[in-house]
Amino acid sequence: MNLTLHVWRQAKASAPGRMERYEAKDVSPDMSFLEMLDVVNEKLIADGKTPITFEHDCREGICGSCGFMINGVAHGPKSGTTVCQLHMRSFKDGDELYLEPWRAKAFPVLKDLMVDRNAFDRIIAAGGYITARTGSAPDGNAIPVPKASSDQAMDAAACIGCGACVAACPNASAALFSGAKISHLGLLPQGQAERERRALRMVAQVKAEQFGNCTNIGECEAVCPKHIPLAVIARMNRDYLKASWKDRGAVKQDESA
Amino acid sequence: MSPATAAGSQNRALRFFEATIVKKAIVAVTGAVMFGFVTGHLLGNLQVFLGPERINAYSAFLKSNAELLWGARITLLIALFAHIAMTIQLWQIKNAARPVGYVKKNNSHSSLAARTMYYSGPVILAFVIFHLLHLTLGTVHPHYSETDVYANLVYGFLQWPVAVSYIVAVGLLCLHLRHGISSMFQTLGFNHPRHTPRIQAAASVISALFFAGYASIPLAVMTGVVRLSSMSL
Numbered sequence: 364m365n366l367t368l369h370v371w372r373q374a375k376a377s378a379p380g381r382m383e384r385y386e387a388k389d390v391s392p393d394m395s396f397l398e399m400l401d402v403v404n405e406k407l408i409a410d411g412k413t414p415i416t417f418e419h420d421c422r423e424g425i426c427g428s429c430g431f432m433i434n435g436v437a438h439g440p441k442s443g444t445t446v447c448q449l450h451m452r453s454f455k456d457g458d459e460l461y462l463e464p465w466r467a468k469a470f471p472v473l474k475d476l477m478v479d480r481n482a483f484d485r486i487i488a489a490g491g492y493i494t495a496r497t498g499s500a501p502d503g504n505a506i507p508v509p510k511a512s513s514d515q516a517m518d519a520a521a522c523i524g525c526g527a528c529v530a531a532c533p534n535a536s537a538a539l540f541s542g543a544k545i546s547h548l549g550l551l552p553q554g555q556a557e558r559e560r561r562a563l564r565m566v567a568q569v570k571a572e573q574f575g576n577c578t579n580i581g582e583c584e585a586v587c588p589k590h591i592p593l594a595v596i597a598r599m600n601r602d603y604l605k606a607s608w609k610d611r612g613a614v615k616q617d618e619s620a
Numbered sequence: 621m622s623p624a625t626a627a628g629s630q631n632r633a634l635r636f637f638e639a640t641i642v643k644k645a646i647v648a649v650t651g652a653v654m655f656g657f658v659t660g661h662l663l664g665n666l667q668v669f670l671g672p673e674r675i676n677a678y679s680a681f682l683k684s685n686a687e688l689l690w691g692a693r694i695t696l697l698i699a700l701f702a703h704i705a706m707t708i709q710l711w712q713i714k715n716a717a718r719p720v721g722y723v724k725k726n727n728s729h730s731s732l733a734a735r736t737m738y739y740s741g742p743v744i745l746a747f748v749i750f751h752l753l754h755l756t757l758g759t760v761h762p763h764y765s766e767t768d769v770y771a772n773l774v775y776g777f778l779q780w781p782v783a784v785s786y787i788v789a790v791g792l793l794c795l796h797l798r799h800g801i802s803s804m805f806q807t808l809g810f811n812h813p814r815h816t817p818r819i820q821a822a823a824s825v826i827s828a829l830f831f832a833g834y835a836s837i838p839l840a841v842m843t844g845v846v847r848l849s850s851m852s853l
């Protein structure tokens with residue numbers, strides 16, 4: 364099949380960008396979306412032009428590197444699927460596709476479809492950890508975890524940090540991501556020691572990164588390749604409101620630093 | 621990678637009111653207060669269908685206790701003011717968070733009500749101001765009477781552009797509430813696999829009933845169902 368692509372081209376972070384049109388010819392329905400772009404890029408290289416930059420690594424939907432908007436939908440039309448796992452059989456001959464990078468102040472475009480997502484790493488560094496003793500591995504079942512908590516924690520832990528939630532959110536909010544990270548550890552016994560501090564610090568970092576605020580719209584949940592539920596945002600709100608009320612007015616210095 | 625390179629406030633807890641989650645919680649609590657008012661106000665207004673004596677007596681009863689009346693008015697004004705002040709701040713934060721928009725953006729996964737909260741809100745505010753000038757202060761009313769609420773309603777809604785704008789405004793209010801009623805639970809941290817879908821269903825039903833109830837009054841005047849006995853039809 365043949366497709367028309369309109370792709371955001373931007374040479375570097377500080378350069379202006381614009382949409383450019385490309386024809387993708389003889390596309391096999393069995394190709395993944397990224398393989399289709401590989402073929403387009405080979406032709407661009409053969410023609411002496413700059414290939415389209417997009418981020419990718421595992422290409423099996425687990426690392427969270429890939430992702431861009433296809434016709435205004437993060438990761439494209441297939442639910443629960445990263446763009447690397449999206450196949451061209453999801454499209455039809457003659458389709459016209461608009462490819463754009465994630466758009467958020469906190470995710471500056473580095474080049475073409477690739478954005479800088481270090482803001483997510485800084486949010487994790489702010490509180491997305493637990494304190495654990497080093498040394499030999501602990502006994503498997505030494506700490507009992509209720510089944511319901513472990514299921515919910517696993518659902519939240521499925522987040523691969525791709526950034527689709529921010530991209531899809533009309534407010535450019537990172538609530539689904541931070542909610543997933545805060546819930547994942549906050550649901551487990553191992554995560555209790557830092558639970559309040561984690562919520563306070565990670566939410567503070569989200570704000571420092573200039574993400575928007577959540578208005579419970581739900582676009583994020585719909586595009587999340589791991590189907591992280593909005594419930595994680597309610598859990599984050601609960602943890603944060605509780606911790607922040609106890610702590611109100613205080614400007615705390617970091618005890619551990 | 622060095623943590624906290626961006627504006628770096630990670631080493632301190634945000635002051636309580638700086639956090640968007642707290643600002644949003646204030647929106648939810650003040651929204652709930654106003655929702656309570658909108659519920660009571662509807663029940664009060666529907667007495668227009670029981671005739672002039674009933675609703676005029678009800679109005680006199682409300683005005684008879686100045687402490688309660690002013691207590692409620694001041695509470696509502698504070699709620700409205702805080703609701704708006706917080707949403708203006710959140711609106712600014714949200715706008716700054718995406719300086720470059722999309723050429724194409726599909727928002728088909730969310731409800732119209734949720735996406736239009738920042739638009740339905742200001743229209744409701746304009747309506748609230750007009751409504752107070754119209755039926756509470758009488759400034760923009762053709763035949764205002766301090767004591768005859770029933771006649772105020774009839775004369776007010778016989779001006780059809782006024783009646784139509786009331787219907788449109790309460791429509792937007794109900795759209796606002798359709799998202800707001802369930803959103804406030806999520807905002808305050810309540811989400812449950814069994815109860816959340818029920819709350820959402822209840823929000824749809826309640827907002828539809830509210831629309832029917834509020835819109836029925838101007839409609840009843842326009843169609844002559846509610847009229848003054850001195851008027852011949």
Ligand code: HEM
Nearest residue numbers: 578647648651654655658707737741742745800803804807
């Ligand atoms: C007068 C101007 C008003 C403005 C500008 C306004 C604006 C907003 C905005 C922007 C939100 C947040 C949307 C979201 O989080 O999805 C909101 C939420 C809400 N509003 Fe209003 N609103 C107004 C009046 C009202 C009134 C009169 C009521 C009640 C009758 C009301 C009830 C609510 C409720 C219950 C919420 C849900 C809170 C939440 O999402 O947690 N609002 N409003």
Ligand code: FES
Nearest residue numbers: 420422427429447
């Ligand atoms: S490349 Fe790893 S998730 Fe797509």
